Amino acid sequence: MGMFLGKIAVETPKYTVVEKGTNYEVREYSSWVVAETTYDPSKTRGGRDGGFMLLASFIGAFGSSDSGEKIAMTAPVITKENESGGEKLTTMQFVLPANYTMDNVPKPTDSKVVVREMPSRKVGVITFSGSATESLTKQKLEVLETALKGAGYRITGEHMLARYNDPFTLWFLRTNEVMVPVEKDDS
Structure with missing residues (x-):
């Protein structure tokens, strides 16, 4: 899949970073x-x-x-x-x-x-490495949700798990992300 030591060498969707904080990044993806x-x-x-x-x-x-x-x-x-x-x-x-x-x-x-x-939409993202087991994914989702709420974001839909490496990449070199669609309440 065009990977070398866990580096992602294939095309990924384009986005712009809207905001970055501890345990979260908010991205704007085009369709x-x-x-x-x-x-x-x-x-x-x-x-x-x-x-x-x-x-x-x-x-x-x-x-x-x-x-x-x-x-x-x-x-x-x-x-x-x-x-x-x-x-x-x-x-x-x-x-x-x-x-x-x-x-x-x-x-x-x-x-x-x-x-x-x-x-096109805004998503809150947390990136983590390792094997994206269900329990680790759930743990990362909780951390992400807490961080996003603290930054004034509302979660508007179900979470997604994004995995960037093929199954042959060593588990500790794998890149994963939990993503949730978000909106910011402009007060």
Whole structure:
């Protein structure tokens, strides 16, 4: 995936830093296009990461888009948990390179893969290294939420886990981020 000793050598979404403080950074991202799939991790091989092969297949590791076009791998891979009808589901997203818009992105041939545009938005972020286990992610989310609230931000949606390295990167060299959409209350 174009990594050398944990350095991220692939394209990542562009953003501007709005504010930085202890345990948080607020970023403004412009819109981007993602390929995503939603599944029940308890019934999917690979659990939380069960959508990876499906999305890798779409971006052209195996060419399962209508154009057979190979799309470059980017970072991060984003996962978020959600509930639907009492089921705990995971949505995994691959961020597509910036040259893709909804007008030129190849259409998935697998109905489990959806391509959509994420609107531009502000997110609060905490960056951490290591293996992004569920317990470590939850711990970082709590630290981030406390820091953002202390800085006058309101959290406006579910958190996301962004992982920047491939599974072959040594765990202690991995870069991860917990992100939450935020708004600042202008008093």
